[in-house]
Structure formats: structure tokens, C-alpha cells
Amino acid sequence: MITILHNNRCGKSRAALQFLESKGLQFEVRNYLENPLSEVEIEDLLSKLDTSIHNIIRKNEDLWKENFSETTYSDSGLVSILANYPKLLQRPIVIKDNKAIIAREIEKLEKFL
Known part of the structure; x- marks a missing residue:
């Protein structure tokens, strides 16, 4: 089964969703802002992405800059922040x-599938 963690306000996310639809694939859409990932789900996602928590946090967001950028956090602390602030x-x-990608580029998504 394919799942897309989707934010409809994001152009890259809408493009990935449209690509999946154009391929006629069966997939599930999870609007992670309305249905946030739990800490356990984030840990599982990191395993599937084969990456560090640092690579899945949007550090250019004002929310990050204003509230979190001045402090150093443990990985588990970052997981907790992400669970509480899905934006x-x-x-x-x-x-x-058992695999996942950050699908900002359609070419990368196509290769992944």
C-alpha cells in the first residue's frame, strides 16, 4: 500500500498527489496536519526514510525559528516537537x-515507485 503524507496548501505536495493519481495507483492520503503522526509513527517513518530526524524538520518555518532554533535538542526531543507541531x-x-521518500521532486517519486 502507498501512503502520502500530504498538506494541501503545499504546491510540491499537491504535485506529488496529482502524479500518484495520474498513474492510477491505489494510495491513501493522510493529511498530517489534521491527523498528526505520533512519536512512534515518526520513529517508524525515520526508519523507512533511512534518515535522521534533522532531515525531516522544516527549519525555515517561522514556527521553528521563533520557538526552537536557539536550543539544541536530543533526537527524541526533536521527535516530540514534530509530533506536537506537525507543520x-x-x-x-x-x-x-517498508520504504519512504521525501517526494519534493516528481522524478525522484517516479523512480521510487
Whole structure:
């Protein structure tokens, strides 16, 4: 099963969703702002992405700059921040089986699928 962690206000996320639809693939859309990931789900996602928590946080967001940028956090602290402030999650993320990618480029998404 394919899942897209989607934010409809994001152009890259809308483009990835449109690409999945154009391929006729069956997939699930999870609006992670309305249905945030739990800490356990974030840890699982990191494993599927094979990356560090630092790579999935949007550090250019004002929310990050104003509230979190001045402090150093442990990885578990960052997971907790992301669970509580889902707006900080990189997007879109596409999950397929036990792998996932940050699908900002359609070419990368196409290769992944």
C-alpha cells in the first residue's frame, strides 16, 4: 500500500498527489496536519526514510525559528516537537511498504515507485 503524507496548501505536495493519481495507483492520503503522526509513527517513518530526524524538520518555518532554533535538542526531543507541531514536517512524504521518500521532486517519486 502507498501512503502520502500530504498538506494541501503545499504546491510540491499537491504535485506529488496529482502524479500518484495520474498513474492510477491505489494510495491513501493522510493529511498530517489534521491527523498528526505520533512519536512512534515518526520513529517508524525515520526508519523507512533511512534518515535522521534533522532531515525531516522544516527549519525555515517561522514556527521553528521563533520557538526552537536557539536550543539544541536530543533526537527524541526533536521527535516530540514534530509530533506536537506537525507543520514542521517536510512534505510530501510517500511511503510504500517498508520504504519512504521525501517526494519534493516528481522524478525522484517516479523512480521510487
